Amino acid sequence: MKLFLLLVVAGLCSAQYNPNMMDGKTSIVHLFEWRWADIAAECERYLGPNGYGGVQISPPNENIVVTNPNRPWYERYQPVSYKLCTRSGNEQQFRDMVTRCNNVGVFIYVDSVINHMCGSSAGSGTRSTCGSSYSTGTRDFPGVPYSKLDFNDNKCTTRSGDIENYADASQVRDCRLVDLLDLALEKDYVRGKIADFMNNLIGIGVAGFRLDASKHMWPGDIKAILNRLGDLNTKWFPSGAKAFIFQEVIDLGGEAISASEYFGNGRVTEFKYGAMLGNVIRKWNGEKMAYLKNWGEGWGFMPTDKALVFVDNHDNQRGHGAGGSSILTFFDARLYKMGVGFMLAHPYGFTRVMSSYRWTRNFVDGKDVNDWIGPPSNSDGSTKAVTINADSTCGNDWVCEHRWREIMNMVLFRNAVDGEAVANWWNNTGNQIAFGRGSKGFIVFNNDNSNMDVTLMTGLPAGTYCDVISGQKEGTRCTSKQISVASDGSAHFLIPTTAEDPFLAIHVNAKL
């Protein structure tokens, strides 16, 4: 019995909900499609100094080169081998990035595509990012190597071999996701190859993994792979530390598979979060900000300690995927900043900030026919560098939302109020809300079509604070608005409905 209990406890402990970040850091940023050299520089010059705890990177292993359409972003979700060789860079550049980011306290979380290899219609050849060959007809991937025996062709029972019905959990796990060759994850050999890949990354110094398409893998197969992972590199992490795990499970309800099946392995993406927050901030479906009072589990979300949350991701920012048109993105910058501001102010979940590249949308019958467009690239297909302008914005069509003042300052707000509960909640009957985090920070939103002119209890110590949305504290002054908190903790807030950013935030690290 004792041994049994020990095994159960050890089994639970192997789930890794903790991102292993430096003390006081609370958020990661997804630098979607960035080159390793640019990420290394960004860690040193920006992310470390500005409170970001980590980076989710695009898949680092070799993928098929898709030419029709021309080099779409999703080609990176079609692996050919586990060699660290993609449009983002080679192995040496990868190692350099991990080392340099770790050395400034910004950790790397790897997007891991382990459910499948490339699509069965890819044919055969060496048109891959490192020249490894593949033959989809014979299911040969000599760069790993995988062969026919390593795929689920025999286990899948649908006529097409593809997932045909999301109401059938077995086919969602054992058939091909849109033609992608589905790995037999119950096989010891396949588990071993995937664990070798992940352990190689752990050895290099990464801090965790995003498990792509987790809905399409049996939770027990994921667990078996995780059980083979070694401890994190002790050059940067405490001895015995385990990789942070967050599983991509798109669960908006209504399918056979639910996010909760994956809690035993680590955190899970909460896709309801961005879909609902988009509705609230857009004021669709009769939603209003006042209803955010019980945001979190009160809205039917998973437990906060299991949730990985985000306003948009690389998939649903393109108008398809979970959430559809309610999802807020950089294209709706004013509303987006409010959404990300709310997310970073609210204690629910572990937060991920999105950082995108720009593309020209072209809506045909409500669908963006340019949703496939890959990263800014040169005529030879190589990804363009992220250049930094004099005003700290990014060039070459990199959007760099994570550098927007409102977003970056709210990452620092979240760090400042870490561990504090929501306090002093206030709302009108519509879209004006305010709340504090203990006595460390306070945020006020006016998403109504009328001016906001209120005196509210902030719970903060008396003094003068810089608004970190319109500006910030620099030395002994505020670059923009300032707020006086009286000795009773109250403060006056004025937010015109026409304000460039109709919200305002103060915290103890922005006090004069």
Ligand code: ZXY
């Ligand atoms: N793609 C376009 C064309 C090809 C890529 C598309 O129309 N796909 C059909 C819809 C299925 O969407 C996909 C999902 O996950 C993927 C997909 C994918 C994961 C991959 C690679 C993929 O196509 O190609 O590693 C997916 C799975 C779900 C779900 C919704 C979507 O509820 O369980 C896409 C690509 C989407 O739309 C994509 C790619 C990578 C991701 C992701 C979505 O990490 O979250």
Ligand code: CA
């Ligand atoms: Ca599968």
